[in-house]
Amino acid sequence: MSSQNRPPFHTVERLPQTGLNRFFAAVYACAIVALLYRHAQTLVNSTTLPSFSITLSLLIADLVLAFMWAAAQALRMCPIRRKQYPENLKKSVREEDFPGLDVFVCTADPYREPLVGVVSTVLSLMAYDYPTEKISVYVSDDGGSAFTLFAFMEAAKFASYWLPFCRDNNIMDRSPHVYFSSVHSSNSETDKIKEMYENMKARTENVLNKGEVGENYINNDEEREAFNKWEAGFTPQDHPTVIQVLLDSRHNKDITGHFLPNLIYVSRQKSKTSPHHFKAGALNVLLRVSTIMTNAPLILTQDCDMYSNDPITTLRMLCYVFDPAIEPTLGFMQFPQRFQGINKDDTYGSEFKHLIRLHPRGADALWGAYYFGTGTFFRRRALFGDPTTCAKTGIPELNPDYAVKNPIKSLDALALAHTVASCNYENQTKWGHQIGFRYGTLAEDLFTGYRLHCEGWRSIFCDPERAAFLGSAPINLVDVLNQCERWGVGLLEIGLSKYSPITFGRRKMGLPIGLGYCCYIFWPVLSIPTTIYAFLPALALFNGVSIFPKISEPWFPLYSFLVIGAYGQDFLEYMAHGSTVKTWWNAQRMWMIRNISSFSSSTVECLLKSIGLSTYGFTVTSKVVDGEQNKRYSRGMLEFGVSSPLFVPPTMAAIINLFSFIWGAISIYNGDTDVGESLLLQMLLAGCIVMNCFPIYEAIALRSDNGKMPTKITMIATFLAGTLFAATSIIFK
């Protein structure tokens, strides 16, 4: 059937708010210009050093905010929404014609990434409604752990029961971990599978707890030989390559006689002396190994905690692959990260509504959605050079067009796979620079997508109602802030490199797309204005110095409009997207905390890194759920507990704003009309920050559980806050 007269595989719709967004942007832009004019005027007229520095600080803060606002507007200009019709695809395309799919799953630490969750993710992906013999799952184990290999050996056995069970009963939750946590009453078949699952889980946990794969857990010589690779001296940081084919779709069948997908365990060679480029390096090894073994034209990259939540996601993706109008330059398709286990009002603002779900719709309309590291289907070819020229790798088998001849277990294929997984293989090659996932940043995901876009590849954002993938988000503040700090470092590494979106990106793709990227890449610079606004107005208030306009001045309504406009738009977008008021409130609180804590720390780290004083690396976010912590999280409490320096800035902001606010309130009560008049905006700002900091006061003074604020942090923050009060009172005098 020609593509003109068949029912559509997908549609695009422009979102109705576009006109309103544009109008509001025009008005708001005028207000920003007026504000900057006021700052310039005040700066010129300022006569004392304190007033000059205050105005300069506010000018810098507002310039950064204005820049980030402009960047976001690029994404608000014409957002679109896409829909897929997999039922139409199924009518027009035969299953035999579906392309092969290589799935990459990365894991890095069996202790921080619990194995039951990791194997459940992989099982959920193996169980797609897709011809099983066309799926190959490659697991990268950067933890170099025999326990991870053992867990996958167990999973391979369990798969031959689990896959037919899902298929025959049309199960939607294909992660066994998720399915068995919700299904209780059942029939004998379910009970049997559940028992097998529990058994697999128990064996995996036993091995991990014992710290060795005991002889009674090993079934045959092939398995024994595999574990023999963990000889003395084998450590996660220093070990040879281990590649183990656990399922071979040409030979291994499930209990109903269907072929199983390929399942391959890969732990690349590591050496303390060669850089391994974290996740990007792991993905490049999988890219090479899979090119040699199966070379499927499509690739799905997945984090170990992001399981498939919808078995037809692969069909949705094919709706674009089979569209000849889109296909030639289609580099990748991104499904948003969505999360399971987030509490009712999302205490830590983990869903990142704008960055993950709303802004990509705008980017999709401009050129293409961002690559978020997980939930992404790539065309293999896109990772090998621009749409017109395929990069040369020097090995015929390492070419996206190569037709694989050797079976995956053949000695030739395995030998070559070991070679390309060795740690020196990439030296003096284009890997990580022009081929594969890109190096040089801890935000390898965004950077790789960005470079692909610069090369001329496009991408598509699919956000179906039922989440395609669900993953875990950290449930304690220190993990949240550490994760953000890493992102911040990674993003600044891109922003400060020769690939900055302001220069390189704008030249390659034009201003709007370059700006759209700035919204992500320069996200950490929000630390500058947020820190200024969190401290300066309160410190000035305490010293009776007015830095904002009086109520009677004509500038007062301008300030009110700028603040209410920005927060109001954000609030309305949250509401329109089905959030609760509390969710929005938490998100804006976390915006403040992240900016003054994680992102200011990222900025410092990045500066230190650029002069060679820091070797900040990729710390894997823990996916372990602690029972007590989880209880407090579900009650919406902020979890401090450990003495992290990242808690100091928010605690200082809490203390300084509280004192200044109380001082202001007392002055007003005493009839000091000047405070009511000229310091009103500072009072309001301090009041809002105090409201945001309620959980911090609670953690300092009212809690006795393990998640309370450590006394050490309270003392350090109080001391620093006191120093700031003292210092400013000298300056302002």
Ligand SMILES: O=c1ccn([C@@H]2O[C@H](COP(=O)(O)OP(=O)(O)O[C@H]3O[C@H](CO)[C@@H](O)[C@H](O)[C@H]3O)[C@@H](O)[C@H]2O)c(=O)[nH]1
């Ligand atoms: O040296 C490493 C470090 C991490 N990982 C894997 O990378 C994934 C993401 O790590 P995680 O600790 O979960 O980081 P997050 O901050 O949650 O991840 C977000 O941010 C990363 C970039 O910082 C992206 O790669 C991810 O896709 C994105 O979900 C996990 O599967 C890890 O196992 C490796 O394979 N090797």
Ligand SMILES: [Mn+2]
């Ligand atoms: Mn993660």
